[in-house]
Amino acid sequence: MSASPAQGTPQGQGAAHDRPGGPFRQPKAVWAVAFACVISFMGIGLVDPILPALADSLDATPSQVSLLFSSYLIVTAVAMLIVGWVSSRIGAKRTLVTGLAIIVVFAALAGTTDSINGIVGFRAGWGLGNALFIATSLAVIVASASGGFGGAIILYETALGLGIAVGPLLGGELGAISWRGPFFGVAVLMAIALVATIVLVPDLPRPKRVTSPLAPLKALRHRGLLTMGIMALLYNWGFFTMLGYAPYPMELDAHELGLVFTAWGLLVAAFSVFFAPRLQARYGTAPVLYANLLGLGVVMAVIAAGVTTPTTVIVAVIVSGAFIGINNTLTTQAVMLVSPVERPVASSAYGFLRFIGGGLAPYVAGKLADATDLSVPFYLGAATFLLAIPVLAGGHRLLREAEAGTGDAETVTPSLTPVGPHVPATGGGQPVVVAVGAHDRAAAVVDSAARLARDTGSPLEVVHVRQTAVVEEQAVVTESDEEARRAVTAHLDRLREAGVAATGQILDGVGDHAAAGRALARHATEVRARTVAVGRSPRGPLAQFADGSFTSALTHAAACTVVLVDPDEEPQALTARSLTELRAEAR
Incomplete structure (x- = not known):
């Protein structure tokens, strides 16, 4: 990989x-x-x-x-x-x-x-x-x-x-x-x-700005990024010890080894894409990583203890694919969450540390195997997985705070006439929050939300979630700062011209669309929103299954009413049952 x-x-x-x-x-x-x-x-x-x-x-x-x-x-x-x-x-x-x-x-x-x-x-x-x-x-x-x-x-x-x-x-x-x-x-x-x-x-x-080659090393001065990087170094030590030495005790030919690692790879991909985000949403990043690292330590210990039994090694290696898929995705997300520097710089610094661990492990494992026996490198790999747990615990508070703070807002004002800074509403001033994306019906959704705010006497807040998408060990910011602001200011300018006062906010979400929905839910709680209005997703069932449903995650996590705004119909308050019905209609 x-x-x-x-x-x-x-x-x-x-x-x-x-x-x-x-x-x-x-x-x-x-x-x-x-x-x-x-x-x-x-x-x-x-x-x-x-x-x-x-x-x-x-x-x-x-x-x-x-x-x-x-x-x-x-x-x-x-x-x-x-x-x-x-x-x-x-x-x-x-x-x-x-x-x-x-x-x-x-x-x-x-x-x-x-x-x-x-x-x-x-x-x-x-x-x-x-x-x-x-x-x-x-x-x-x-x-x-x-x-x-x-x-x-x-x-x-x-x-x-x-x-x-x-x-x-x-x-x-x-x-x-x-x-x-x-x-x-x-x-x-x-x-x-x-x-x-x-x-x-x-x-x-x-890019308009050239990245300094020293920026990743300087970024490691930040405790959260350094902690996650050391954890990844230890994890990759165990991981590449397994990849480098597990084929030998299996005693298989090239064709048979290919089939074993194909099964392993299928589990890596499936657990990275489908299971890791769902486990994270239910239990949180750190708890899942603790359990996952413990599981990897146990699997490596099984390989070490059964190194003379090919079947044991084969089964253990295949099973490890599930843990590795989860760990790859959630470790990358943890780095993106805790790092105070730009995403590309953070990922470069993190990649440097974890690949150093992966590179040193096979060399050290070889020396140990030559000096002792083949089980010793696997026992060392199991120890590095377990040692990563207290290292992660050293940054637990930073990770928990960063995860809870995902959704912190950047205030956006219209490009012509500033409305003023956002102040959390109190009492009867609880806002109607409308989520906007870049799709054809976004303007109609905002207009419907503006009518809902007018009818309830509430302030209107236009919110856009800028995502950092994470796919196994890769991460990418899906839009620039300028593009994210345009996604909001276009609506604010149009509302201003219509005589409607509104504030704009940009949130940052790390992960899939479901993670973006949870980020919006946290923000709605912080501003004590009366209602969160969302439009019908332009994405089909396949996309929502693979990348998570923004609306489902928002509805389950929000403390206020979530309203589905369809310009052609009356606004509909969403519940878990109504979401199920909507998904059935989409199919």
Whole structure:
């Protein structure tokens, strides 16, 4: 698997908001990058089934073979510090193309070498290319999507799932022919993706501000970010110990190993996309991470204790996919929540620490295995998972406060005539809050909410939630500050011209659409809102199932009445039962 720093929507590009349209009705540029993402996400899973074959064919020890993980991950870790700077200087498309070209060259070279040291060296170059590519791929997909950023996220999640699941399967099939097969396979597929990206992806303007290459290191002075980064370092130590050494005690051929890690990858993708957000919503980020790290520690201890029993190792590795999927998503969200710096900088700093852990683990595990026996690296991996729990506990208060504070508002005023700062209403001045997105009927929804506020004698507040979408280990801010303000000021200006006074607010939500709904619910509680008005979602049932329902989450979390505003009908107060009926109608 690979990971990236979170990159904001490229400056000057219109944010891909939730306009009507299916998630798979996208421009060719989006499909070109999505295809490349599938190949990139194959990553380590493509190589894992051929580890024993590499050792046999090149007369290398497992500890020597493990260095191909260390070189790849350590270079990726260092690259995390500079990818934001590179992207801000040369632009998103050039960064994509450069990364793809580097992967093609070094994957092909890895397939031509006859020594394990050669593969280790070429994998280092591969890591640099992968970091450059992944650093901007999600941002480009979101910026270029025509089906709304929710649709873009679903497409990215699909690419992630395919890559993680198909990578080991393809690696096993090609590896059954020759250990060189997976390397050449990546080179050919990435070359196709490179041509498609050059031809189909338009040039994107460079950001207005260049990111400093020192910014990620400076960001680690913040306690919350450093705490989460150290936790991720420990987690990745255990994770990559398992990936680097679990194939050997399984005693399977390349094809069979491919099937095992395909099952593992399916669980990683499913629990990352579908289960992690729902567990987080019910129990909170920190409690789920505590239980998850404990579960990983137990699974690694089982592998260590049963290292001489192939069936035990196989089952334990597959089961670990569920815990890893949850951990990848929630750790990234935790970093985004606690960090006081810009999302791309926070993600670069976090990526640096966690990949350092992943890079050092295979090397140390190899030394331990050579000096003792194969169970010792797994016991150490179990210990690092458990040690991550008290580290996380050290930042528990910061995480809890950050999670509770998601939804803190930025006041927005009309572009012509300021209405004045927002003051929480009291008594009979409890506001009607209307949520606005970028869809065709947003103006009609706001107008209906304005009539509702007039009829009840309440102030009107126009609120837009700017999301940081998290997909497993990747995160992206879905729109710039300017675009978020325009989403609100357009309505405020129109209301002002009609003689309607209103205030505007921008909230920040981290996670899926359901997380955005909960952020709005918290804000409504803080301002003691009388009513929250929302429009009918332009997203279909598939999008709402995959990315969460904003309206459902809002209704269940809000302390006030939530009203569904349909300009063609009377406003409808929502309950859990009415939401079920609406979803049935949508199908």
